[in-house]
Amino acid sequence: MIGKTLKFAAILALGVTLNGPTAWAAAPESDDPIIIVQNNWTSQLVLSTVVGKVLEGMGYTVEFAPSDSQLQFKAIADGDMHFQVEAWEGSMKTAFEKAVAEDGMVDAGAHKAVTREEWWVPQYVADKCPGLPDWKALDKCAEIFATAETKPKGRFVGPPADWGKNYSERVGALKMNFEAINVGQAATLWAELDAAVAKEQPIVLFNWTPNFIEAKTPGMFIDFPDPAKVPECKEDPNLCGAPRSGWLKKAAWSGLAEKYPEAWKVMQNIDFDNSQIAAASLLVDVDGMTTEEAADKWIADNTAVIESWKK
Amino acid sequence: MTVADPSLDRVKPNSNWLSSNGFAVQFVGAIVAASILSFVFSGLRIWPTELVVPVKEWISDFFRWLDKEATLGLFTVKDATRTVSWMLKQPLIWSEYLLWKGAKPFQFLPVFWLLAAAFSAFFVYRVRGARTATYVAFGILALVAIDGLPHILLSLSKAVRADPWLEASAFIGFSEWPGYLLDALTPGSKIKALPWVAVVAGFAIFAHWVGGWRLATLVALCMSYLALTGLWRESMKTFSLVVVAVPFSAILGLFLGVWVTRSKRAARVLTPMFDLMQATPHLAYLVPVVVMFGAGQVPALIATVIFAMPPMARCTILALQTVPADVIESGHMSGCTSRQMLWKVQLPASQKTLLMGLNQVIMQTLAMVVIASLVGAQGLGHKLLFSLQQLKLGYATMQGIAIVLMAVVLDRITQAYANRSTDYEHRDRSTALQQHIHLIIFGVVLFVLIVAAYFSRDVSVLSKKLLLIDNKDALELDKSIKQITFFLIDYVQPIRDWVTVYVLIPIRNFYQAMPWAVVLTGYAMAGYKLGGWRLSALLSGLFFFIVVLPGNWQFATTTFYYVSSALGVCLIIGLPLGVWSARSPTAAKIILAICDTLQTFPSFIYLLPAIMLFKVGELAIIFAIVPYAMVPAIRYTYLGLKLVPEVTSEAARMSGATAWQRLFKVELPIAVPEIMLGVNQTIMMALAMTAITALIGGSDLGQEIYRALPTSDAGRGVMAGLGIATLGIIVDRLINAWADGRKRDLGLI
Structure with a gap:
């Protein structure tokens, strides 16, 4: 008897608990958190924190959710996450457009910033390898880039595997004498670059603009066949490079406009240019701040910009 | 391969060299033949791309179909998965409120109603007696539950993203009124999450209850580290997932385990499933889970539950099978029904094994929660992942230590709980106050601290300037x-x-x-020798259909390479350590303690020293695998040598064998089957670790899983995961078959 009563009580208590927080949470509309996506490169981390802090300042509850740079778009389309501040054409175009077309994700507009993601060499490499930035010239002096592991092929230091780049396939398609080694994290790229620059060793690695590197080390992108001009690229994208002046967009969940109208207005107005993005990553990667500190600094430095979003 | 060891046949008398080595000759012959063939036909070396069966695409299409179209008549599969997510989310909401988020007063309304029911019941009990009091309490709860039902349905329909089935017009909506009132009375205020001091104190008091002062001090110190380094909030985010995932996995595992012992059919289906679930690396679960459940806390929870459940099921099976027959007999004699037998006799009798299962569940959960940060779980894992990705090794070390300490705390507490001796005699003599002293102290401390938290912010979360390490x-x-x-x-x-x-x-x-055909021949021959044609067909079939046909052979070779290099190092270091600890009790104490500690670390942690020392590269990968996989090599060697019968060593000593002779000629040969089981475990753990090392590069099956994650390409991830599982299962079957045969020859079983 007592056992049964207890069970019954437990079921009822469960019932009461279930209709608890979720049911009443809807009362003040903005109380549900706005979930901002964070990825694994510096400028995105800082700028998404900036956006989060601005929204928090407006009274919203903000949460940050870590996500992978490709997976995020499905999560945003489904409303599991709400806003992504940096979507790069070079690496995320396919997933972005697929999510907009198939799953109903919202394209929240492009930034002023012009982006490019490509193989990159420091300036001093040009002296050792004539004909750069053409990719065929690079291929001819592949041997100077070789390391113990890749000999006799040259080593290309590639981005983390989850960034959606297919450089091994490109190397195969263009029959280049290189081996693409993916690093586990972006920071390894800079560590490798620093080590090479210190001894002026030849290195070719993945880089992008806007980034803090351009302020620190002069260099150039390698010119692969331009996808805008070469027709074969449509059939086999591996034969070509990334777009030379790509977009940088924002991605948002379709329910934002209805649920958080004020925040949505701000999100649409957010607009970074190349120097603002590079500044954000400089604060962390060169000055050694934490993401939080860098975001605070960035906000303090750009009050006018932030005010302009709220109009 | 030890498989071809001619000593296998030595026990047979009267055989000449050729016939006793007949199998070895055949084996080598077949391998050579296969090698020659595969140099002639290149298709035997690498499976030709045009013949690759697009299993990966089929699986991806299947998941896409499940996600977009599949229906179960009334509702779609997606609705079902969303409903499951919604249900899992409810307890998560509460654990988050309590541990780190805090909530507005009206969000605690259910607590208000539960308290209201309890208090009115108490009041009525005083006036009218127990029966009426029960009715009153139930009445209040039932009314509130019915009144709130539309809200539940509305929240659910939002979760499945259907048009709201019901507008949230509660029947009267009275259950909300106290909420509005509370909200009006306390505008903008927030009930804080549990203060850190209270959580630390709670852990310490519990530790004292199960393990005395030493454990309490250890626990308090470890937990304080989390607060004093400013990682408290992140730790509690992780912990709120653990708190919800562990009961789910434990209960699910318990029921599946009971089911397996009850039904032969269930055993036939579930046991291989558990094998597979444990042999498949963590990361591979994430891909289908993400496709079905999206990204965020809840999918992380689901992946965690799936991964952490099998050890509990296994322990339950083991526990129920090892209940002494006389205990069961006495249960029968006192006329137990089968349900009473299970709950009142079998499970209590095997409590210790079950608690070890729970310990396993907790450790696996913690490991998985860290990995799940790849699909949006927040907390320590997320921070650690970012620090690793930005190569901020200082931060990563700080956060890594936090995860390890958390693991140590949970591990030691559950182990102490499992080993706690229940002193019934003492319990009978003590008063109620003595029995519940820990609970009472905790209650008082909690109350004081919650009040204190409203006067000082530092009680709930330490402010930055008070941090010991910032x-x-x-x-x-x-x-x-x-x-x-x-x-x-x-x-x-x-x-x-x-x-x-x-x-x-x-x-x-x-x-x-290495041509796949050669490996296939090797598996087939070894399988035939050790377990007959059935094993042979099973192993070669698994290998061919899961690894070769879908075109994963090239990735698998790299996996072979990592695993065998790591295995070599593990054996070179592990075997001597095992022998040493079998010889010297002092060494055993230290080495086994280190092994224990190594096993509590979530696998993620091993990446840190590897990339610090060797930077990104293949050496770093192998270096990260070794400490994780070495533990069983040491343990089983130690165990195997300890199991050598005393009389046998004695006999050897009597016949004048030196210590070395005794070791190499007598003890090691007898211990070899046990050691091989250790090798087996080492291989399994190395395989699991290759998937984690994908985070720092590589080009193996693990990397395939990792790359499948961003593209939500379920097929690619699943097939690579199954590939790793297959390689593991093959080794497992071969070594087990061999060890069984060998033990039989030695007369050990």
Whole structure:
């Protein structure tokens, strides 16, 4: 008897608990958190924190959710996450457009910033390898880039595997004498670059603009066949490079406009240019701040910009 | 391969060399023949791309179909998965409120109603007696539950993203009124999450209850570290997932385990499933889970539950099978129904094994929660992942230590709980106050601290200036780690290059040139020899259909390369350590304690020292696998030597064997079956670890899983995961078959 009563009580208590927080949470509309996506490169981390802090300042509850740079778009389309501040054409175009077309994700507009993601060499490499930035010239002096592991092929230091780049396939398609080694994290790229620059060793690695590197080390992108001009690229994208002046967009969940109208207005107005993005990553990667500190600094430095979003 | 060891047949008398080595000759012959054939037909070396069966695409299409179209009549599969997510989310909401989020007063309304029911019941009990009091309490709860039902349905329909089935017009909506009132009375205020001091104190008091002062001190120190380094909030985010995932996995595992012992059919289906679930690396679960459940806390929870459940089920099976027959008999004699038998006799009798299962569940959960940060779980894992990705090794060390300490706390507490002796005699003599002293103290402490938290912010979360170790220290640590590695690099770099060029690359080239047909022949022959044609067909079939046909052979060769190199190192270090600890009790104490500790670390952690020392590269990968996989090699060697019958060693000593002779001629040969089981475990753990090392590069099956994650390409991830599982299962079956046969020959079983 007592056992049964207890069970019954437990079921009822469960019932009461279930209709608890979720049911009443809807009362003040903005109380549900706005979930901002964070990825694994510096400028995105800082700028998404900036956006989060601005929204928090407006009274919203903000949460940050870590996500992978490709997976995020499905999560945003489904409303599991709400806003992504940096979507790069070079690496995320396919997933972005697929999510907009198939799953109903919202394209929240492009930034002023012009982006490019490509193989990159420091300036001093040009002296050792004539004909750069053409990719065929690079291929001819592949041997100077070789390391113990890749000999006799040259080593290309590639981005983390989850960034959606297919450089091994490109190397195969263009029959280049290189081996693409993916690093586990972006920071390894800079560590490798620093080590090479210190001894002026030849290195070719993945880089992008806007980034803090351009302020620190002069260099150039390698010119692969331009996808805008070469027709074969449509059939086999591996034969070509990334777009030379790509977009940088924002991605948002379709329910934002209805649920958080004020925040949505701000999100649409957010607009970074190349120097603002590079500044954000400089604060962390060169000055050694934490993401939080860098975001605070960035906000303090750009009050006018932030005010302009709220109009 | 030890499989071809001619000593296998030595026990048979009267055989000449050729016939006793007949199998070895056949084996080598077949391998040579297969090698020659595969140089003639290149298709036997690498499965031709045009013949690859697009299993991966089929699986991806299947998941896409499940996600977009599949229906179960009334509702779609997606609705069902969303409903499951919604249900899992409810307890998560509460654990988050309590541990780190805090909530507005009206969000605690259910607590208000539960308290209201309890208080009115108490009041009525005083006036009218127990029966009426029960009715009153139930009445209140039932009314509130019915009144709130539309809200539940509305929230659910939002979760499945259907048009709201019901507008949230509660029947009367009275259950909300106290909420509005509370909200109006306390505008903008927030009930804080549990203060950190209270959580630390709670852990310490519990630790004292189960394990005395020593454990309590250890626990308090470890938990304080989390607060004093400013990682409290992140730790509680992780912990709120653990708190919900552990009961789910434990209960699910318990029921599946009971089911397996009750039904032969269930056993036939579930046991191989558990094998598969444990052999498949963590990361591979994430891909389908993400496709079905999206990203965020809840999918992380689901992946965690799936991964952490099998050990509990296994322990339950083991526990129920090892209940002494006389205990069951006495249960029968006192007329137990089968349900009473299970709950009142079998499970209590095997409590210890079950609690070990729970311990396993907790450790696996913690490991998985960290990995799940790849799909959006927040908390320590997320922070650690970011620090690793930005190579901020100072921060990463700080956060890594936090995860390890959390693991240590949970591990030690559950172990102490499992080993706690229940002193019934003492319990009978003590008063109610003595029995519940820990609970009462905790209640008082909790109350005081919650009140205190409203006067001082530092009680709920330490403010930055009070931190013992803060970001600046982490930055300093970062700098010193960089300096040390910069200093070490001059010494490490030549070693790294030498090992890479002269050891690793030859091994890699050897494996990468290995034709699949040769490996298949090897498996088939070994399987036939050890377990007859059925085992042979099973192993070669698994290998062919899951690894070769879907075109994963090339990735698998790299996996072979990592695992076998790591295995070599593990054995070179692990075997002597095992022998040493079997010889010297002092050494055993220290070495086994280190093993225990190594096993509590979530696998993620091992990446840290590896990339600090060797930078990104193949050596770092192998270096990260070794400490994780070495533990069983040491343990089983120790165990195997300890199991050698005393009389046998005695006999050897009597016949004048030196210590070395005794070890090599008597004890080791007898211990070999046990040691091989250790090797088996080492291989399984190395395989699991290869998936984690994908985070720092590589080109193996693990990397395939990792790459499948961003593209939500379920097929690619699943097939690569199954590939790793297959390689593991093959080794497992072969070694087990061999060890069984060998033990039989030695008369050990």
